[in-house]
Amino acid sequence: MSTIADRRIEDAGLEAGIARLTPEKIKKTIEAVLAGECGARLKTYIETCVRCGMCAKACHYYMSHKDPSYAPVGKVKQTMWEIINKKGDVTPEFIHQCAQVAYTECNLCRRCMHYCPLGIDTAYIMSVVRRICHKLGVTPQYIQDTAHSHSATMNQMWVKDDEWIDTLFWQEDEARDEMPNLRIPLDKEGADFMYSVIAPEPKFRTQLIYQAAYIFNAAGLNWTMPSFPGWDNSNMAMFTGDSEIMARIERQHFEAAQRLRVKRIVMGECGHAFRAVYDMGNRWLGWKWHPVPVVHSIEFFWELLTSGKIKIAQKYPGPVTVHDPCNTIRGRGLMDKLREVVNMICDGIVEMHPNREHNYCCCAGGGVINCGPPFKNVRIVGNKIKAEQLKATGVKTCVAPCHNCHGGLDDIIHKFDVGMELKFLGDIIYQCMEKPEAE
Amino acid sequence: MQAASTWDWTPGKKTILEDATACSSEYEWMQESVASPDGESLAAIVKLGDEEFTMCVNGEPWENVFEKAWNPKYSPDGRLTAIVMTDMAWTVAIEAEAWEETYDFVWNTSFSENGEIVAASIQSEGRYGWNVDGTPWDELFENANNFVLSKDGSATAAAVQVKSLAQADIAGFQSGIFSVAVGGVAWDSIFMNCWTPAFDATASKVATAIRTSLYDYSVAVDGKAWPASFACVWEPAFNPATGEVVAPVRHQGAWGMAQDGKILWKPAFFQCWRPAFSDDGKILAAIVAPEYGKFTVAVNGRPWEAMFPVVTDLVMSPDGATIAAQSSEDNVNFRIMVNGKVWNGTYDMAFGPVVGPGGNVACRVEKAGKQAILLNGKAYPESFDQAFDPIFSPDGGKVLIRGVAGGKYQRIVAEAGAFKG
């Protein structure tokens, strides 16, 4: 039987991290996290798990490898049980293993909660393992770098204050070739919504900002974007286990919306960002619900299409399949709206199975893709099951309203020769909508 | 906002513009308008033609046009500014006059309290810093953010990156690349992160929130870190009378207030942020959450009884006798709280209470798409499609109301008695 020790991967961050550790520091840190930050949830989860193995089939890693050490309960056994049994007396090498399991072999996708009769939240347990690793300074290099960027610039990609604004001007200019009176209204007080995006958009995928601006202008909406930090809704610190920076980012994001006195925050097509804003940040900061309502693009597009603000000129050709991103489906229940939107803009859906809340994860989420090249292969091979699922639909297009999912699916589509194109909802809406006549 | 006694304080309504969107030049579009503090002018960016932007003030465009213009703002002394671009170079235009110096980018126009000093953040050849009244910092930095201008405008500071960082160099970052530069001169000390620098009352000292390792947070004053570290800290503030520094700190999972590194308010809150002092330093207030999901204001550590899911916009009169904030639930049901008492009305939006001389509190609010001005809980009878924040007369007895209703831009001086609703 293989274990995590048999597939050790070198990573600059992890190696440097464990080199600094001493047994005393490990024990002290673990005790502090367990006693200071964990309570009844962790205790009951560890104690009541009946070791039945039912959760194994939930996890795409297990389904792809059929190796027990990839089963959710197998991951907990190799990390948290051991930590608790040994009361923190574990070796630096063991911490390396914990980090590798928790950061790179679990997407925190929460699919296993649909399999565990006792409702054990393995994703939460893995988050606690990550928290311990963070507190020990043992985090994969690439994702740690994004967490550093968040802390220093309040966005994920080291985008400087001016670069953000400049990029918006640039996209505004580009889009004005197509729609001359298009605006990306900055800092418009009292707008109906603030649109926030993830930092990779201004950095690499400016087309998405263009499209969003085009759609909002065509629909005649009263919207705005902040010219100051708080515009980035992504949050990798949430995934490194750095709750303090996670919360600082979320505070900045919500306060940007409050400062602009907007009614709502509409978020671009990103899943993890939605989880951070909708489910995580508010809790750490003490807001039971969101100080400003947060709406994901899936739902927002649904509103635009059903209210007739956006009309589709011609549906996107050929049936498509729909990928349900964990963080907006299991995390927010948008599966019906997603299908309604896709049906309004595309020529029918061929479902993949399982789907909706039971979908398999893209294997990029939870920060796994952000751990970068060292772990890329495991992540791709670990999602053969998803490739098979995609292939079985026999269609040529997959709609995936999430950045991470695009990254993850793109990789498996290439690796396993699935032969499918990936689309954001925005891509299709922009392409197929009735466009106002350009003068 | 400091109101001048020279402004027209005769009670009554004046229609400044019959048509708030009028402009003597033909324009393609007009953007969101801003009103001058004295209420006598209304300005907005207009697009006159291809790559031709300018400000239109009371229907008259500036003579200069620019390739781009954004961020229109009135200084407290009533000068209209905008950030403008010509030939790909950016600068600040004040009353149509652009600074001579231009930069690769300019943003964050800021003013001294009296409005005499205008400053902005600049980027020139990839280096960052402040520019004050047209003069940039002597030294610019690889990156700078968290810009802050002292109240009197005499001093500037920002968090600055003082060492280069290779791609994904996590060890380099953790050994520290950030510091705070004051007036363009960086501290000798370097930290992992520096956030929210703040000046003291005399604009001579700076305190900043810092992170010294992935998990150790503290406060540095003039480059020197507190000996104590905490699980997290928020924005520090100087006591204007004593020069002591306070900051909300997190300890064992709860928030309190620390002063010069020692606990001042026992960490017992679920949240605590935005510390604010009275001028004599005797009163310290902050937004706190005594329980999960329940926010209020704590004054010298004692929370008000009224609690709401969200509390923001804490403001205090200089003498500390009047403390106001606004609350909301799910971003609606906004209420105004003054000294722990909650005004009767609820609104779809509130724009932050304004405290005037004599402890009066005014606030712009919105309900069913109409904006109105409240004074001490009572509304002025007229409502607007768009209003601006109320301004008190120097003696605090009157309120200047500015707003657009039925397409007309109006300026109203209202006496306290006129607020009846």
Add this chain to the structure above:
Amino acid sequence: MNQLYDLAVGPLTWLAIGVFVIGSLYRLAAMYAMAKKKDGPYLTYMSWRFSLRSIMHWITPFGSLGWKENPALTIVTFIFHICLILVPIFLMSHIVLWDQFKGISYPALPDGAADLMSVAVILACLYFIWRRVSDPTVKFVTSCQDWTVLILVLLTFCTGFLSYHQIGSSLVMTTLHILCGEAMLIAIPFTRLSHMIFGLFTRAYIGSEFGNVRKARDW
């Protein structure tokens, strides 16, 4: 032996029941106090509606994805648990004892049915044992404690069955049975078997998170 029997059937029984009841209540109360203190924010999302909704789906055979995807285990575990709970409570031999010591009496399962149900539990235990040995995933996570509680259940039912059928020395068997039964009761609050006390709550919590916050199913 007789003395041991008397001890087991008398004081030890009360002790076992006492430890089980008080222990369970204590553990519940302690866990609730801890949850209030340290997981307070999470408790505020608990909702009756979504708790019950989740529990209802999960106490229905094949009512959830997990059950559907593990059909054999689902059938076995439902039979196992139903019999496991019903047999000791409604067994004639047990009620007789209640009657004898406390004068409490209530309807019993027909002996034949109870016997069959006991056999079912024994077979289910054998199935669990087989799984633990042969299914690599289960084997990977099985530890000593899992064996202990499983064997404890098996022994209790086996000895009960044997003594009912008067196989072996009746006195020895019955005494053994009673001791095992008592050991099992005592084990409930303090071992993996505590899933009996906490299981409903962990399910209810996750059901509330899904229903109340995430607006999605959790089954």
